[in-house]
Amino acid sequence: MKNLKYCCFPKTVEEAVKLLNDKKHKSIAVAGGTLIAKSIGDLIEQYVDIRYLPLKDIKVSGGDLIIGALCAFDEIDDNPLAKKWASGVLSKAASKCSSQLVRNMATIGGNIAKPHSFNIFPALLCALNAKVKVAFLKGTEIYPMEDIYNTDFPHKLGSNSIITEIIIPAYIKKCAANYEKFAKTQACWESYASCAFSLSLIKGKVEKPRVFVGSLSPKPIRLEAAEGIVSNQKLSSEIIEEAMEAFIGNLDILKLSTVNIGFKKEVASIMFKRFLLSVLEGKI
């Protein structure tokens, strides 16, 4: 931070993106700042404070739920629309992030643009099959949420482009979904394991299941083998046990090197089992 020369307060997304692409100065976008403020290196010469951009709406458009990237966690937690979607999982997850003071500052855009194992929204939004709208110098484009964590993703979020909107598809509104985090305390940002799930129940059969694990790697992990077991099936105790085994097997293949991985995998699989049981029992 000691080489910081400029701090800009753009009023439009276009201005912000232009500033980020200014070749003269190494720039970084800052919004809530909770993830990056303490770790901004000395190379940065220009802050682009995007906090005042008009990206704070939560609305329904064409049936989809649109969340402005600058919505803070507390705004999502309190939002009536967010509470209505997918069993209120967005609000529930937002309320599980760290402490209220952090929730007042941290934004959903920042949470997904700067992936970290303990971030809540990467795994959840992947589970909700969300898309993100990214603004860059030549315009805007919409990408599936999972793509932004691929190594070939064409933009550097926060450095030459910014996320403007998160789009949650209309079908998710009626889905059963859940987000669970296992941590030392509820206000603890760090967690041992976290999971996000969603599925549709059509005539008693599971459709479009999406199972993601967080905390075990900086990027959310999709467990397709576990999804495959429950897909197009009527849930039963046997199917749930089988899905749990597939869930652990799926994680085993990934050879994750986190500390106490065996314990964490077990915790995550129990979260998955509980989710499926609550769907079976009609609790979600």
Added chain:
Amino acid sequence: MKNMNILKSEDGLFEIALKINGENKKFKVKNNEFLLDALRRYGYKGAKKGCDSGDCGSCAIMFNGKPVLSCMMPAVTAHGGEIVTIEGIGTIEKPHAIQEAYVEAGAVQCGFCTPGMIIVTKHLLEKKPSPSDEDIKKELDGNLCRCTGYVSQIKAVRIAAKKMKKKGKK
């Protein structure tokens, strides 16, 4: 980009303009300084430096209407904002109802965490004049206290809610 606000540092210092406790002020802040340090340097010592990493809440101030962690905000980014510190809430001679409630409930011991707690309590009671215990616990979950064990703060918020309703006070 003609009308955009761009601040330029000179010799590592930015000049920022902000409203603090209702007064317009201009501060010179270092380019690597956080808001908490700048506030304390300018005499607003109510906000405390506890953990300096966003974990304890003793640096809480109101920024643009919301309690935030001033130790996590680069000072320069406070430019154009509106700040309320504990000094803007009440004084020894004329304490705010929330401050009175904290004293009545015995929710103040060493007092280090108290300014942050009061800032957060004020915001809670503005949003929810009759909060449940769950609401209180959730709102105060980022304010750590090493003396009291939290029971008395919850009691203080309950007392403050009653006092503020009675006085119709904000």
